[in-house]
Amino acid sequence: MKVLVTGAHGLLGAAIVREFEAGHDVVPLARAALDVTNDVAVRTVVRDQRPALVINCAAFNDVDGAEADPPAALRLNAFAVLSLARAAADAGAIFVHFSTDFVFDGEKHAPYVEEDRPNPRSVYGISKLLGDWFALETPRTYVLRVESLFGPPGPNGSRRGSLGTIADRIRAGDEVPVFVDRTVSPTYTPDIARAVRTLVERQAPPGLYHCVNSGAATWATVAERIANHLGRPLKARPLTLETAALRARRPRYCALSNAKLAAAGVQMPSWEEALETFLAAEQGGGMGTPGARRP
Numbered sequence: 001m002k003v004l005v006t007g008a009h010g011l012l013g014a015a016i017v018r019e020f021e022a023g024h025d026v027v028p029l030a031r032a033a034l035d036v037t038n039d040v041a042v043r044t045v046v047r048d049q050r051p052a053l054v055i056n057c058a059a060f061n062d063v064d065g066a067e068a069d070p071p072a073a074l075r076l077n078a079f080a081v082l083s084l085a086r087a088a089a090d091a092g093a094i095f096v097h098f099s100t101d102f103v104f105d106g107e108k109h110a111p112y113v114e115e116d117r118p119n120p121r122s123v124y125g126i127s128k129l130l131g132d133w134f135a136l137e138t139p140r141t142y143v144l145r146v147e148s149l150f151g152p153p154g155p156n157g158s159r160r161g162s163l164g165t166i167a168d169r170i171r172a173g174d175e176v177p178v179f180v181d182r183t184v185s186p187t188y189t190p191d192i193a194r195a196v197r198t199l200v201e202r203q204a205p206p207g208l209y210h211c212v213n214s215g216a217a218t219w220a221t222v223a224e225r226i227a228n229h230l231g232r233p234l235k236a237r238p239l240t241l242e243t244a245a246l247r248a249r250r251p252r253y254c255a256l257s258n259a260k261l262a263a264a265g266v267q268m269p270s271w272e273e274a275l276e277t278f279l280a281a282e283q284g285g286g287m288g289t290p291g292a293r294r295p
Helices: 009-019 041-050 063-067 070-089 123-136 161-174 187-202 217-231 259-263 273-285
Strands: 004-007 025-027 053-056 094-100 140-146 176-179 209-210 236-239
Touching: 004 041, 009 025, 009 187, 025 070, 025 094, 041 070, 063 070, 063 123, 063 209, 070 094, 070 123, 094 123, 094 187, 123 140, 123 176, 123 209, 140 187, 161 176, 161 273, 176 217, 209 259, 217 236
Parallel strands: 004 025, 004 053, 053 094, 094 140, 140 209, 176 236
Antiparallel strands: none
């Protein structure tokens, strides 16, 4: 199967490419190779490549920057998704797109399910929700909501996520600013990639899925777990959403439920297990064993 991946050099895109390279013909397209905001370029590339599967990992992920430049966020997170989804549909291809926990307001006190009403509180969240709606207008589409990504970097040395930054600070003995009142479901990018491959290869029903490592914790708890694994002291600087100087509003409670994904046959490891795998791979100088924990 030919698989076209946009945003292929990013944190998630690189994981998708590594996963699908085993057994599929992958066409990885970084930003320099395809401007996904150019509708003509998108349609031309998809028409010429004739993929069976298009996976969109390109996104405007600067949450605070989106507040300063809403048009840029909308171009990449909404209208580019519309172009890709329509091009995939015209080619008869399956389309996969990734969304975010920021489509919710964070006022709930139990993990969000796919049927919960979105209520984004930021430009970033609004732009991503529009992308969800545009993608789901086309058939044979999977939209996976993910959050708090961490994992091995892409080929251009892209960042490893907030969790990787926390680990670096702890190793260096630096102070670590962490939210004590923001609950998340940290998610390991190789686990997301395996989930996508399973959904597609098993021909699971298309639609909206939450795809995170199971469980949830505050960022303070995550930092404590990292410090314990590394055997280093944690010099935490506690933050709250009220005291942090952030341009965009963050949802306070962001845990997502994997129940629908599990019903489709995809079991996600816990965030604690994923964290151990990530840190062990970093300490060993590798990226873990691909396929070692297929859902």
